[in-house]
Amino acid sequence: MDDKIALRGNKEEMVDGAHYTLTDEGKKYLVPAPAAIVHPRFCGGKRKLRDLTGATPPIGDGVGSQVLVTYTYDIVEAPAWFNNAAIQKMFANDLIDVSKPSVGRARLELTKDGWSAPD
Template sequence: MNKPSIFAIPALSLAALATLAACSSKTDLNNENISAGMNTYLAKRGDLCLAKNVWPIDVTQKDVDTGGRNAIQMPVLEKLGLTKSSVATVTATEDGVSAEIKVRRYELTDEGKKYYLDKEMRSVKSDGDIKFQKGDFCAAKLSLDKVVGWEDSKTDNGSKMVAVSYTYKIDPAPWTKDADIQKVFPMVDKVVRGAGTMQLKESFKLTGDGWVAVDL
């Protein structure tokens, strides 16, 4: 009588594992699938930008007097060699009256152009609508550190959704270390310093291709 081969059991075990692996689906709600979706999202939307889409940027005396953000921020970018300024004349209309005024016009230098991404940018307005803009001046690129967890979110047209919490890695521009930059762009500084610890959130919906960020 032949004895059963001792090698049959491991072979059957491997076959069973392969069958179980084949049953796994990209639509399952698990860390692997959510992480894959998050990597895709951050590859496309992980740029940390300054909402300076259209150049050149003109700063009026009124902007200076009222402490407008461009009046505060643009001189710091110029100090670092990212922008250059000149005096220009433009036509401004106020209360139905048009007049020519002098402005300080800022343009990107060759160095500054390295940080301008010429691609479609999306942002969510206060009313929830999506705003599309072409290009932006950016300070850093985020990538996934780890998925912390998720919770059920609202249902959108019958699609299952989850709100994903995650931490991130960051590749910041060298000029983000400048003390004046950190002062006039405090949110950029906060995000840069929060790499690996600060938790961000992104909503994902279930599709036939797996878990996809709502913002894509």
């Protein structure tokens, strides 16, 4: 349903927009704002490592040392709505193209059990 919505929460600055109500299925994939860092987002599927493509030299020695790695990954077990044409069109800038590998970066820390991504 199209109507006027507040731009960035500013009720004095109204723009054309739409309001949506999530279904129970949609709620399963919603990542709330604090966990999503900036704004709520949807997340579906899992990352499957394809290849480590680079790493910085370790900072520090032994347990506690850190590296920044670059890697490629595939999205597996993506929900059916990932392939819905209307969703893809509406969120074209936000959805990952699951038909090709994506690139990611992560900070890893050496623990007594090996390299691990810190929480």
